[in-house]
Amino acid sequence: MTASQTWTNPLRDPADKRLPRIAGPSGMVIFGVTGDLAYKKLLPAIYDLANRGLLPAGFTLVGYGRRDWSKEEFAAYVEKACAAGARTDFDANVWKHLSQGFEFVNGSFDDDGFDQLAKTLTKLDESRGTGGNWAYYLSVPPEYFSEICHQMQRVGLAESKEDSWRRVIIEKxxxxxxxxxxxxxxxxxxxxxxxxxxxxxxxxxxxTVQNILALRFANQIFEPMWNAHYIDHVQITMAEDIGLGGRAGYYDGIGAARDVIQNHLLQLLALVAMEEPSSFEPQALQAEKIKVLQATKPVHPLNKTTARGQYTAGWQGSEYVVGLREEEGFDPDSDTETYAACTLEVNSRRWGGVPFYLRTGKRLGRRVTEIALVFKHAPYQPFDTGQTEALGQNAVVIRVQPDEGVTMRFGSKVPGTTMEVRDVNMDFAYAEAFTEESPEAYERLILDALLDESSLFPTNEEVELSWSILDPILEFWAETGAPQEYVSGTWGPASADKMLYRNGHEWRRP
Known part of the structure; x- marks a missing residue:
């Protein structure tokens, strides 16, 4: 990029160029800094934020772990992670400035390493100007949360003060x-x-997830039809074409429903189904999501309204892949599901009678995450039957990944001397409509945590409500034996198709 080119920062406030969402004096401690998440996502995101000019001049990064690293060895590790995963170009000046604020503290989660951590942060508050403002990122399994939190409390690192703050960031x-x-x-x-x-x-x-709110509440053409009077059903899909090789330690016994439906897909449902908030302040937005989750229930009978599956060997494109039970680390008798689908209802005046179909799976036909709102047929169509044979149902499809954007499907006359109507698509693609690069999700969330902007973070009530929706399904599955098998590269078990057929619906093929 030359000096004459204009570079637009996608995380700066577009409404007021004088308010560029830059974090104030602060630092971050990452527990689990040597894990995959930190290496692939967190460390590159921190570098990108620095490169975009969104971190304070004295921002300080402290790694905590069992390795006996010096500050220089930790910096080399971070540099390697950023070279592999950063989205912005490497800038030697940015890196030199950022790496001056690196520290590494050796310790486990149950020893006096936390005493050394407390001394290190006190020293950094003085030398780096972090002002006692620290975010603690727990990139570790949940069984370590209690010990870490209580150790920080013991050494005086947890309590916010009148002129400084302490925050904890927790991974699912x-x-x-x-x-x-x-x-x-x-x-x-x-x-x-x-x-x-x-x-x-x-x-x-x-x-694209945040764009759901803009699509709904900034446009008059959508909101009047965003209800049970016009919408027939909603499909929320998160499909992956990869398997689970190497992830047995995390995934076995967890399964697709706990891994994806409880958090990602129910949050998407809440954003699609919520009422208009009074503002986009955290409390207002979270209150509307909570109302939706309180009104959401599984549709019964669960043997007909849910489906679970496990992938077997097959062809993923041109590559032959093994089934889950042959994957490294998995029990040959594992009954962990790699596909999960369920039918939910939102008991409200807006959504009464509209089924919400949620599905997620590994080793499916392609990688895609989308939300499809499928509309009812027009109550009367003045066409002969043969003229609309190729006409389906209107739909608005929000593509979360990849190829982020929105598609509208509607009927149009085919050119010619006869009346023939068939489906056409009107497409909006982020990559074509905007020159600004979308920031990576972890960039936005880390910056929001530093800014005390919690709109995009689920509250404890949202988490518990999401489990209350999913628990009856998990309990039912636990009583019904092994999941149904499906061949890798297909779109899941036959029971998932039957789940929709009973209502006269079928899954979209993205």
Whole structure:
């Protein structure tokens, strides 16, 4: 990029160029800094934020772990991670300035390493000007949350003061059912008040997910039809074409429903179904999502309205892949589902009678995440039957990934001397409409945590309500034996298709 080119920062406030959403004096401690998430997402996101000019001059990054690293060895590790995963070009001056604020503290989660951490942060407050403002990122399994939180409380690192703040950022999973989520929330909230807890759901950091709110509430053409009078059903899909090789330690016993439906897909449902908030302030937005989740219930009977599956060997494109039970680390008798689908209803005046179909799976036909609102047929069509044979139902499809954008499907006359109507698509693509690059989800969420902007972070009530929706389904599945098999590269088990056929519907083929 030359000096004469104009570079637009996608995380700066577009409404007021004088208010560029830059974090104030602060630092971050990452627990689990040597793990995959930190290496692939968190460290590159921090570099990109620095490169975009959104971190304070004295921003400081502290890694905490068992490795006996010097400051220089930690910096080399971070540099390697940023070279592999950063979205912005490498800038030697930015890197030199950022890396001056790196520190590494050696310790485990149950030893006196936290005493050394406390001394290090006190020293950095003086030398780096962080002002006592620290965000603690727990990029570790939930079983370590309690020990870490209480250790920080013991050494005086958890309490915010009148002129400084302390916040904790927590990665999913938030428990494995409602009871464990409540226990986890009690553990964290015993040390950090809810206002200082930021639960990461990286899907909420995606531009296309946030665009749901703009699409609905900034446009008069959509909202009048966004209800049961016009919408026949809603499909929310998160499909992946990859398997689970190497992830047995995390995934086995968790499954697709806990991994994706409880957090990502129910949050998408809440954004699609919520009423208009009074503002986009965190409390107003979260209140409307909570109302939706309180009104959401599984549709019964569950043997006909849910489906679960497990992929077997097959062809993924041109590559032959093994089934889950042959993947490294998985039990040959594993009954962990890699596909999960369910039918939910939102009991409100806006959505009464509209089924919401949620599905997620591994080793499916292609990688795609989308929300499809499928409209009812027109009550009367003055066409002969043969003239509309190729006409389906109107739809608005929000593509979350890849090829981010929105598609509208409607009927149009085919050119010619006869009346023939068939489906056509009107397409909006982010990449074509905007020159600004969308920030990576973790960039947005890390910056929001530093700014105390919690709109995109689920509250403890949202987490517990989501589990209350999913728990009856998980309990039913636990009583019904192994999941149904499906061949890799297909679109899931036959039971998932039957789930929709009973209502005269069928899954979209993205």
């Amino acid at each position: 999973p938030f428990g494995h059912d409602q009871k464990s989520a409540q226990e986890l929330n009690e553990i964290v909230n015993a040390v950090f008040p809810e206002s200082s807890v930021f639960r990461i759901d990286h899907y909420l950091g995606k531009e």
